[in-house]
Each structure stands twice: as structure tokens, then as C-alpha cells.
Amino acid sequence: MQRYQLLTQNEIEQIHENSLRIMENVGIIFTYEPAKEILKKAGAKVDGDLIRFPREMVERELKNVPSSFTMYARNPKKNVEITCEKTAYVGPYGSPFVMDMDRGRRSGTLDDFINIVKICDKLDNIDIQSHISCEPNDIDVKIRAQVMVYNTLKYSDKPLMGSVYGYEKSKQCIEMASMLFGGMDAIKDKPVMASIPCTLTPLSYDNNMAGAIIAYAEAGQPQLVNSLSMAGMTTPATLAGLVSLQNAEVLAGIVLAQCVNPGTPIVYSASGSNADMSTGSLAIGSPEDAVVSLVNGQLCKYYQIPCRISGALSDSKMMDSQAAYESAITLMMAQMAGGNFILHAAGIIDTYSTTSFEKLIIDDEIIGYLRRINQGVTVNEETLAYDVIEEVGPRGIFLTHDHTLDNFRDEFYRPRLSNRQTYDQWHREGCTPIEKVANAKWKQIVADYGEPTLPADVDADLRKYIEAL
Structure with missing residues (x-):
């Protein structure tokens, strides 16, 4: 599939040059002492918490980033190759709330979390499990990350993501995942768990995220070094200014990871959009979000680094027509931008705040359409x-x-959800709207899930690990 080129090569190079100028002259704040020491040793200029990155240092470390890697699953048939050309789709991430047509919107629980993991495990078009499918608010925050990793490993045999809440917690999650593959030494050259450490925009990293970058790099595990920028709030209102600043932040995190462990797998991750200036809130279903995705896709092709772009995003508060058209547009732009790791590919509404059970099913159908489009036409x-x-x-x-x-x-793509019956057939069978079909489907997936396939001895070891924390 041809990728949409929004900017010229010269314009992409101007953004790159502007980002290097920001990194070298303005600088990035790092408060985490180990990160400051690592960067200083590698040639950065350290002035208190302000780190300035010489151009030659950035360009040197970017050369160490691999352009492809494989994420390994406990079921080898579900290993996922991450490249600058292929596209992998990943479930929802980070929502404190969930919603379904029966119980409405509510705080997420561990039961909700497990059900979302089960659904994503059975959806054909979700390749990788995210870390926070929803926030299980009924679990003590001290062990919440570890409980989420345990239940993701238990109820899915797809590759997964892990915590970024500091060095120690990140390391614990990596150790848990490694137990399925022979321990920490066995996974140093075998990526089994990805993370998404985020910047503190504008132009800073807090201790937790810098610590997470170091922990995952030490273990040789992939990182989606991420910036969520808001034009007009945390960056300049101009999208060229947003992308320049956001790119500087992401490159700083990538450089840190490479300084720790050259060759650490990286997915360039940026999800900038605009602030709605009438409310001050982030808008993720906006055309500006789509435009930033297209530019980020071009930047990643310029660097030859796999690219994360957010997928089926919506600001709607329910699974309605707004959710449908915003999600279809943002997911299509992620595909057209050449996204290789599409996070939030299904289920997200309410500006990242809510995971909708029905939307998980509907978005999976949209991904199926896009995968067929991406397949193109064979001519012989x-x-x-x-x-x-x-x-x-x-x-x-x-x-x-x-x-x-x-x-x-x-x-031909055969829809699993969309209705192609005649009107009379549809009417005879109850005139069921697609949201109700999706509601019935997610319930059936959960009901039919069966017993988890995690080996009993590994299950016991993981439980003991959490109990010992």
C-alpha cells in the first residue's frame, strides 16, 4: 500500500533540524540521577537537571536503533514481527473507566480487565496485548502493575506490554514475563515485553519514565518512547512547532535507551493532537490528530525506526456515530501514515478515558477492512x-x-460483524443495530473462552512472585 506523504523530504528535514536545535540549545529536563550520569558519560552537557544533547551524540545513537525486531509470544504461532513496513495492532491502553450497553460507564475492575484481555485474545485482528487494557481500580496500586501482567500472561498467549512506573516496577514486570521463556538471561536478545515510557511535556522526563527506559534497555526489551503533546497547551499551536518539540522529546528518550544498551529495540511513539481551545481539553478524534500521525509516520521512515501511531480514537462519550466516524478516520490515517505498532487499535472512547466493550468488537471489524485494503491488488x-x-x-x-x-x-474480505443482508432479511431477524450485535458478540467470546492455557507450574511461580513483593 502506498503511504500518504503529507510533507516533502525537505520539510521533514527542516523538522529534524529544528528538533536537533531544540535538543542542543534549549535542552531536556531529566531529574533521575542515573539517567543524568549515563547521558553525561555519553557526551551530553549536564547543567543541574537540564540536559543538552550535542548533534553528533544524537546522530550517533540513532544509528544503533534496529529497524526491525520480533516480539515473542508464549505461543510461537503468535510471534509478531515489528518492521518499518508491516503493521501490528494493539489493544486499548490506560483507560480508568469501562462501558458496556448493559451497565453503562463505571470504574474499571479486575474482572473488567480480565474480560478485555480475553476478548482481545480471541479477536483475529489484535496482535499484541496492551498493559492497561483498563485500570483495575479494585487492586492495590502497589501491586496493580504486577497483577495486570500476571492476568495478561494467564489469559492470553499473545505478546504483551508491561509497566513503566519506575525502574523497580518495570524490572519486576520484565522478570515475570521472562519466567515463561527461561529467565532474564534468556530474553536479553529475545523481546517478550514492550513498554511505553512517556515524556512530561514540554521537554522533560520524570523519574519513573526515565527509570523505566533504563530498566527495559538493560533487559534488551522494546520501548515505545512516547510523547503526548497538545498543540496550544503543551506545545506551540502550530503543528510544525508541535512535531518539532515532540520529536526532540522522543529522540532524547531513544538516545538514553541506546546509551544504556546499544541496539535496544525502539518503536518511535508520538500521539500529538490539538487542545480544544473552548474547553482546554485534549481532542483525539480531530483532523489535527490525523495530520500529526501522518507527519510522525514520515519522520519514522526518515529515521528508519518502526513507528507507533494511535488507532481508533474518539472523543465521543459512547459507541455512537461520532465514535464510528472519528475512529474510522484516525485508524485509516494510522494505516496511511505507515504505522507499524498501532496502539489503541480498538475500544477507546471518551478521549482515552474509557474502554467500550462494544467498540472493541466494532473496531476489530474496521481493522479487518483496513488489512484487506492494505493487501492491495495482485496483478499477474x-x-x-x-x-x-x-x-x-x-x-x-x-x-x-x-x-x-x-x-x-x-x-474478498468477509465481514464478521457488518450486516449485508437484504432489508427484508434484516427486518425478519429483528432489525438488530450493529451495537447490539457487538454487545452479544463480546459476551459470547467471554462465555466461550474456556480455561486459561498458562502452564500450572508457571502460574504458581508467578503467584508466588507477586505474593513476595
Whole structure:
């Protein structure tokens, strides 16, 4: 699939140069002492908490970033290759609330978390489990991250993400994941858990996120070094200014990771958008969000680093038409931008605050459509089908021809949710709107899930690990 090029190569280079100027002259704040020591040793200029990055240092460390890597799952059939060309889709992340058509909006619980993990495990188009599918607010915050990792490992055999709440907690989550693969030494060159350490915009990192970068880099695990920037609030109102500042922040985190462990797998992660100036709140279903995604995609191709872009985003407060059109647009832009790691690919409404059970199902359908579009058109003698056209001829019937029977399953996307019945058929079967179909489907997935497949001995070891914390 051709990628949409919003900016010229010269304009991308101008943004890159502006980011380097910001890093070298304005600087980035790091308050975490170990990070400051690492950066100083590598050639950064340290003035208290303000770190200035010489151009040559940034360019040197960027060369160490791999352009591809594999995320390993406990089910090898579900390993995911992360490259600058392929696209992987990842579940919702970070919502404190959940919503469904039966119980409405409420604080997330561990039961909700587990059900979302189960649903994402069974959805064909979700490749990787996120860390915070929803916030399990009924679990003590001291062990919440570890409990989420345990239950993700238990109820899904797909690759997963882990905590970024400081060095120690990050290391604990990595150690838990490593127990399925033979321990910490076994995963140093085998990525099994990704993280998403975030900047404190503008132009700073707090102790937790800098510590997480170091912990994951030491273990050789992938990092989605991330900035969530708000044009007009935490960055300049101009999108070129936003992207320049955001890029400087992300590059600083990437440099830190490479200084710790050259070759640490990185996914360039940026999710900037605009502030709604009438309310002061972040807008994620906006066209500006889509534009920033397109620019970030081009920047990543310039650096030859895999790119994270947010997927099916909406500011709507429920699964309605606004949620549908905003999500379809933002997900399509993520695909057109060349996103390689699409976080929030399903389920998100309410400006990241809520995960909708019905929207998980609906967004999975949208991803299916996009995957078919991305597949493109194969052109060869077989697909041109001249002999078939000649044989059938004018006013002939292609429906029963062997060529049709041989090709339609691979050529056509078959919806799992969308209704293509005639009106009369749909009416006879109850006129069910798609939201109710999605409601029934997620419930059926949970009901049919069955027993988890985590080996009993590993399950016991993970439980003991958490109990010992």
C-alpha cells in the first residue's frame, strides 16, 4: 500500500533540524540521577537537571536503533514481527473507566480487565496485548502493575506490554514475563515485553519514565518512547512547532535507551493532537490528530525506526456515530501514515478515558477492512483472468466458474460483524443495530473462552512472585 506523504523530504528535514536545535540549545529536563550520569558519560552537557544533547551524540545513537525486531509470544504461532513496513495492532491502553450497553460507564475492575484481555485474545485482528487494557481500580496500586501482567500472561498467549512506573516496577514486570521463556538471561536478545515510557511535556522526563527506559534497555526489551503533546497547551499551536518539540522529546528518550544498551529495540511513539481551545481539553478524534500521525509516520521512515501511531480514537462519550466516524478516520490515517505498532487499535472512547466493550468488537471489524485494503491488488496472468473472460464471454456467468470458486475466499474480505443482508432479511431477524450485535458478540467470546492455557507450574511461580513483593 502506498503511504500518504503529507510533507516533502525537505520539510521533514527542516523538522529534524529544528528538533536537533531544540535538543542542543534549549535542552531536556531529566531529574533521575542515573539517567543524568549515563547521558553525561555519553557526551551530553549536564547543567543541574537540564540536559543538552550535542548533534553528533544524537546522530550517533540513532544509528544503533534496529529497524526491525520480533516480539515473542508464549505461543510461537503468535510471534509478531515489528518492521518499518508491516503493521501490528494493539489493544486499548490506560483507560480508568469501562462501558458496556448493559451497565453503562463505571470504574474499571479486575474482572473488567480480565474480560478485555480475553476478548482481545480471541479477536483475529489484535496482535499484541496492551498493559492497561483498563485500570483495575479494585487492586492495590502497589501491586496493580504486577497483577495486570500476571492476568495478561494467564489469559492470553499473545505478546504483551508491561509497566513503566519506575525502574523497580518495570524490572519486576520484565522478570515475570521472562519466567515463561527461561529467565532474564534468556530474553536479553529475545523481546517478550514492550513498554511505553512517556515524556512530561514540554521537554522533560520524570523519574519513573526515565527509570523505566533504563530498566527495559538493560533487559534488551522494546520501548515505545512516547510523547503526548497538545498543540496550544503543551506545545506551540502550530503543528510544525508541535512535531518539532515532540520529536526532540522522543529522540532524547531513544538516545538514553541506546546509551544504556546499544541496539535496544525502539518503536518511535508520538500521539500529538490539538487542545480544544473552548474547553482546554485534549481532542483525539480531530483532523489535527490525523495530520500529526501522518507527519510522525514520515519522520519514522526518515529515521528508519518502526513507528507507533494511535488507532481508533474518539472523543465521543459512547459507541455512537461520532465514535464510528472519528475512529474510522484516525485508524485509516494510522494505516496511511505507515504505522507499524498501532496502539489503541480498538475500544477507546471518551478521549482515552474509557474502554467500550462494544467498540472493541466494532473496531476489530474496521481493522479487518483496513488489512484487506492494505493487501492491495495482485496483478499477474492468473489474476488478470483473460482466459476466463474469453471463455465466459459477453452475457456469460462468472458465478459458477472454477476461477471464481478458486479465488473469492482470498480476494474478498468477509465481514464478521457488518450486516449485508437484504432489508427484508434484516427486518425478519429483528432489525438488530450493529451495537447490539457487538454487545452479544463480546459476551459470547467471554462465555466461550474456556480455561486459561498458562502452564500450572508457571502460574504458581508467578503467584508466588507477586505474593513476595
